[in-house]
Amino acid sequence: MTSRAPAKTLVLGTRGSKLALVQAETVAGRLRGRGFSVEVRPIKTTAEERPEESLAQIDQRDLFTRQLDEALLRGEIDLAVHSLKDIPTEVPEGIDLVAVPERHEPSDVLVSAERYTLETLPEGALVATSSLRRRAQLLNRRPDLVVVEIRGNVDTRVRKVIVEGHAEAAVLAGAGLARIGHEAPRTTLPHDAVLPAVGQGALAVAMRGDHPLAEKVRELLNDPAAERATRAERAMLGALEGGCRVPVGGYALAEGRKVRLRGRVVSIDGALLYEAEGSGEDPEAVGRGVARDLSEQGAEVVLGEVRRARSGA
Known part of the structure; x- marks a missing residue:
């Protein structure tokens, strides 16, 4: 894949909702403040094309991101801004999450x-x-x-x-x-009652891995503490093979060199609850450790039931 030459104007792709546009303009404003010209380009996603259908019934992990990913890979946009909680734990080949800006309170x-x-x-x-x-x-x-x-x-x-x-x-x-x-x-809602979704409150900036401005955008936008915390959360979710629309909650904080993570899996009827915590310096290792603890408690039974229900088995 050949590198694209730096563009005079960065084209920033986003969903077209009011919230998505505000989020995109926040990122665009920071880039403009550092001398970039930025065009914000709304792109309709699967979720917006099927507005009345239940998200659980659609059951598509890239429900909010596929069309933006495709536009990135075709070179139609330079970067995309997402709510991090909407991004599958496995991003398409050729695309990197280059920055996680400062996180809002996620409750x-x-x-x-x-x-x-x-x-x-x-x-x-x-x-x-x-x-x-x-x-x-x-x-x-x-x-x-x-x-x-x-x-x-x-x-x-x-x-x-x-x-x-x-x-x-x-x-x-x-x-x-x-x-x-x-x-x-x-x-x-306090976290003891309702633990947030993995990545909730955080934005993510996605770019092609070979984009010549990827490192510069990361330098300007990335918040290391938010990135480390959400890496732990996403590693937990990925290890549980949970995707974005399953009964899994997770919230991490970066405290100095360490990351502390709390994870929770609950059966859809609310009858079964599994919870685990972990901390360490390697965010991915912390996430995998919490996922392993949850699975050993029995959380895999709950997630397996959700997967079987969706597959019609």
């Missing part, structure tokens, strides 16, 4: 007109989420809740709950609401 939040907490939600309340991870952890703490599917961008999901009353509450990523300045009434 999930409960959005409701009444500002319910998990404890104060009424008995049997309807809670909306499209995430198996969120569903499983909610039911582990509150098996009386009725968890219902919801799709759409952030504004759509908030409207469905706050204005239209489709459910008493919805669970969303707090970082997404914060990035677009959304003032939806919400309360933070």
Whole structure:
């Protein structure tokens, strides 16, 4: 594969949602501040082409990234900005994740007109989420809740709950609401109750590995602490062969030379919960160690059931 000559204008690919565009403009602004000209180019992904279909039913690991990856490999864009939690643990050959900028606080939040907490939600309340991870952890703490599917961008999901009353509450990523300045009434879900998705709150910048500006972009955008922490989380998820849409939570912090990781696997009905922690200097080794601990506890049974259900076995 031949290297592309440095372009006068960097073309930055992104999904077309409001949140994705805000994230892309944040990265573009930092590059412009260092003298680059940047064109932001929205690209429609599978998730946007099938807006009403359940994410679990689509069951495609590169649901949010495939079209952007293809545009990178064809040389139509120079870089792509993703929410890191949407990127499969195995990226296509020829593409590198060159930078993980500073991470937002990754917790999930409960959005409701009444500002319910998990404890104060009424008995049997309807809670909306499209995430198996969120569903499983909610039911582990509150098996009386009725968890219902919801799709759409952030504004759509908030409207469905706050204005239209489709459910008493919805669970969303707090970082997404914060990035677009959304003032939806919400309360933070503590990690003891709902552990975030791997990579939640972090962005990732993807480029072709042979792009002549890859190292420069990394130098300008990468936050070493965020990168080390998310490497541990993604190594855990990869070792569990979990993909992006399974009931796995994980959150790591880089503390000096060490990374400390907490991982959790919960059955979809919430009945079984497995949790493990680990720390060390090698992020990938920490992630694999936590995954091994979870598997030895029995987490593989839960993940195997999810895979069999999706394959129709």
